[in-house]
Amino acid sequence: MSGIAAFTLIQKITIWAVPVLLAITVHEVAHGFVAHRFGDRTAALQGRLTLNPVRHVDPIGTLLIPLILVLLHANFLFGWAKPVPVDPRNFRNPRRDMAVVALAGPLSNLLMAFFWALMIHLAAQLFGSGNAFGRPLLLMGVAGIFINAVLMALNLLPLPPLDGGRVLTGLLPARAAWRFARIEPYGIWILLALLVTGLLNALLWPLMHLAVAFTLPVSGMSAPTYWSILALLIR
Numbered sequence: 001m002s003g004i005a006a007f008t009l010i011q012k013i014t015i016w017a018v019p020v021l022l023a024i025t026v027h028e029v030a031h032g033f034v035a036h037r038f039g040d041r042t043a044a045l046q047g048r049l050t051l052n053p054v055r056h057v058d059p060i061g062t063l064l065i066p067l068i069l070v071l072l073h074a075n076f077l078f079g080w081a082k083p084v085p086v087d088p089r090n091f092r093n094p095r096r097d098m099a100v101v102a103l104a105g106p107l108s109n110l111l112m113a114f115f116w117a118l119m120i121h122l123a124a125q126l127f128g129s130g131n132a133f134g135r136p137l138l139l140m141g142v143a144g145i146f147i148n149a150v151l152m153a154l155n156l157l158p159l160p161p162l163d164g165g166r167v168l169t170g171l172l173p174a175r176a177a178w179r180f181a182r183i184e185p186y187g188i189w190i191l192l193a194l195l196v197t198g199l200l201n202a203l204l205w206p207l208m209h210l211a212v213a214f215t216l217p218v219s220g221m222s223a224p225t226y227w228s229i230l231a232l233l234i235r
């Protein structure tokens with residue numbers, strides 16, 4: 001689309017802020033909502049079943065890490081919020097229900113990617129008619145699809161304490177699940193090792209690309225246009 005040019009750092013932060021905050025907030029609320037449906041009111045009692053991002057912001061994962069990645073011109077962007085508290089002892093079937101609760105987070109990100117695709121479709125109409133809200137909404141839509149695709153792919157990695165690890169724990173036989181869950185204290189270090197070696201991007205990219213390709217037709221934007229705009233937002 002014409003009229004899309006390079007961005008200043010302040011513009012990039014402004015464009016990414018709402019999609020990032022919304023992505024991680026909805027992700028955590030999805031966990032709490034499904035847990036509540038299964039009988040665990042822990043998140044509700046702590047006031048975490050709200051879309052108010054202030055209740056979910058983690059200073060490092062929500063603010064510092066995404067900002068550093070933007071400053072470093074990284075070709076990916078991710079972050080996290082304060083985990084919504086879940087007590088599996090309140091579930092009728094703790095292992096099965098915990099797996100479903102874990103899966104709710106990545107699925108919410110997929111739904112959010114569709115939401116941002118719809119916003120791109122709306123923004124394109126506004127952009128074409130000269131409406132001032134069209135351009136920023138379109139750019140947020142591009143960022144929104146990407147950050148939700150990243151969070152979905154990242155959290156589906158079968159590594160505790162990520163959601164994918166909790167899903168796998170619920171699917172494995174009890175003894176194997178117990179052994180697998182024991183690596184959770186080392187999960188963050190494994191994740192960092194994958195990040196430093198570049199393997200994390202290689203693992204995430206196929207699923208991220210699939211999620212973008214799956215949602216993009218809803219936006220009405222061509223894939224080359226989408227990726228060219230995204231390149232401007234992350235470089």
